[in-house]
Amino acid sequence: MSAAFAISLALTAILAVIVLIARFRLNPFIVLFIVSIALALFAGMPADHVVASFENGAGHVLGHVGTVIALGTMLGKMLAESGGADRIALTISGFAGRERVDWAMMVIGLLIGLPVFFEVGFVLLIPLVFVLADRTNMPLLRVALPMGAALSVTHALIPPHPAALLALSAYHANIGHTIMLGIVIGTPIAVIAGPVFGRFASARVPLTGVNPLAEQFVKHEPAANMPSFFLTVFTILSPVVLMLVGSLADRITTVHGTANTVLHFVGNTDIALALATLLSFYVLGVAQGFSAATILRFTNECLGPTALIMLLIGAGGGFGRVLIDSGVSRAITDAALGAHMPLLVLAWVLAAIVRVACGSSTVAMATASGIVAPILEHSTGVSPELMVLVTGAGSVAFGPMNDAGFWQIKEYLGLTVPQTIKTWSVLETLIAVCGLVFCLIASIFIH
Template identity: 80%
Template sequence: MSPLFAIILTTCAILSIIILIARFRLNPFIVLFVTSIVIALIAGMPADKVVGSFESGAGHVLGHVGTVIALGTMLGKMLTESGGADQIALTISRKAGRGHADWAMMVIGLLVGLPVFFEIGFVLLIPIAFVLAARTNTSLLRIALPMGAALSVTHALIPPHPAALLAVSAYHANIGKTIFYGLLVGIPTAIIAGPVFGRFAASHVPLLEENPMAAQFVSAKPPENMPGFTVTLLTILSPVILMLLGSGADFISAPHTILNTSLHFLGNTVIALTLATILSFYVLGLARGFSRETILRFSTECLGPTALIMILVGAGGGFGKVLIDSGISDAITHAALGAHMPLLVLAWLLAVIVRVACGSATVAMATASGIVAPILSHAPSISPELMVLVTGAGSVALGPMNDAGFWQIKEYLGLTVPQTLKTWSVLETLIAVCGLVFCLIGSLFLH
């Protein structure tokens, strides 16, 4: 397949999805599924392999993200019903001031996002964003976008996040320097893509008055008997703490020992979230006077509104897998490798291409660093730490529709597809471009 044909085919597919969903109001799942089938057949993929490819991609994504969304939603429901989310939101508002709530959410996103994947950080913090926006009478976009920007920046740029660690290993970068440079690049990037862009977006993108997801997490008024701030915060942070222990297990204990294996197990994203959710049933449920029957009703009813999110997340994964299996992404990647450009720009561009092709920032970072790492060994003048950062920046570019985060943002914030493109996709592109620019500036001083 020629690179030009692959680029045209991908562009037409993306435009078709946007038009069919936004203009003709067709069901997003049907549009993603049918578009995936059509482009696979046009690309020459055997007809008997097409559906299996889509199912494989959808199943792979849902196997992780679906579980995370379900557990995070139950934890969020307990935070809401107990008044814990109100306690956190009111404390933030009181300490930071109503006019700086978006900055506070950015800082919280940076801290929570360090050890966890974007999807997990998002489901942990979105209930607080809903309540904070409601109690301060602030646009949800102004609160949620800085939080999302911070989570995305930590995912891409700052170890010990798992995605960044993959690139650190591939480029043989110094992890200490990478963290330091990552903070130097990541903090201003989060500010630009977060509070600065969030305020601009909130003033130009009107939200629907009714948001089913927000209604689920926001009560008419704060409960009178709210749990304490400390116990609520520890409940929210418990999965983050467990994941941090899991990521540092090899530094804490010798590999393959019982302690090491236990820490890795407890630090698994699903295990950590499960334990946190069970903890919330007691701390924010039974201990607050809720009966077991009431807690069961909360944890069951809250999953209803997430069904569409899970289906769309899976469809986005299926669309990305079809682009890979049909050879479209390989054709575009080979075209990028054939272009003569600075190595920092090449790593960034390859990460962008893989990001568009498969949707996953982690896969984009791992793939691009794997391709470029052998080339870097012949270019000793280029900082491997900057290579990590620039690859990470490219890995979150564009916020494409085959990324789980796109559909999470759309459904949770009550956006249309065009609105999601104007807000989330632009925000992710700002992170990518700012990361590239800051790294290029840094390369003038680092060798």
């Protein structure tokens, strides 16, 4: 398959998805499924492999993200019903001031996002975003986009995030230097893509429709008996702490020992969220006077609105798997390798290509660093730490429709597909381009 044909096929598929959903108002899941099948057939994939490819991609993504969304939504529901989200919102708005809540959410996103994947940080913080926007009468996008930008920046640029650690290992970079450079370069990127772009976008993309997800997290009046700020923060941070401890298990315990195994187990994303959700049932439920039947009702009713989100995330994963299995992404990657571009640019381009092909920024970082690392070993004058950062920047480029984050942002914030592209896809691309530019500037001084 030629690179030109592969690029035109991928672009046609993406354009078809946008037009069919936005112009003809077809169900997004149906569109993603049909376009994926058509792309595979046009690319020459055997017909008996096409559906299996889509199902494998959808199942792989949902196996992780579906559990995260379900547990995170239950935790968020308990946070909202108990008044815990109101307690945090009132404390933040009182400390930062109404006009600076977007900056406060950016800082919170940077801190929460360090040890956890984007999807986890998002489901933990989105109830707080809804409540803050409502209580301060701020546009939802102005509060939500800085949080999303901060989570994306930490995901891509700053160890000990799992994605960044993959690239760090491949390039044999120094973790201390990488963290320092990641903070120096990542912080201004979070500012540009977060509060600065968030204010610009919220003024130009008005949200006028009813958002059922926002309605279930925002109570018209704050609870009369709100839990304490400390207990609420402790509950919402507990999965973050468990995941951070799990990521450090090999450094603080004997590898494969009993303690090491236990820490890895409780630090697993699903286990940490499950433990935090169970904790919320008591701290934000029973201790606040809710009966077991009421807590059961909360957890049942909050999952209904997430069904479409899970289907769309699965379909996006299937679309990405088809791009890979059909050979489309490989043809484009081979063309990029043959272009003989500077190593920093090559790593960024390859990560961006894999990002568009499979949707996952973690896979994009791992794949691109695996391809470029052997080349780096025979090169001089290129900082391994900057290679980690530039690969991470490329791995979040474009915010494509086969990324779980795209559909999370769309459905949770009540956006249309064009609105999501104008806001989230632009925000992600802004992070990627700023990351490349800042790393190229830094390479003048760092070798």
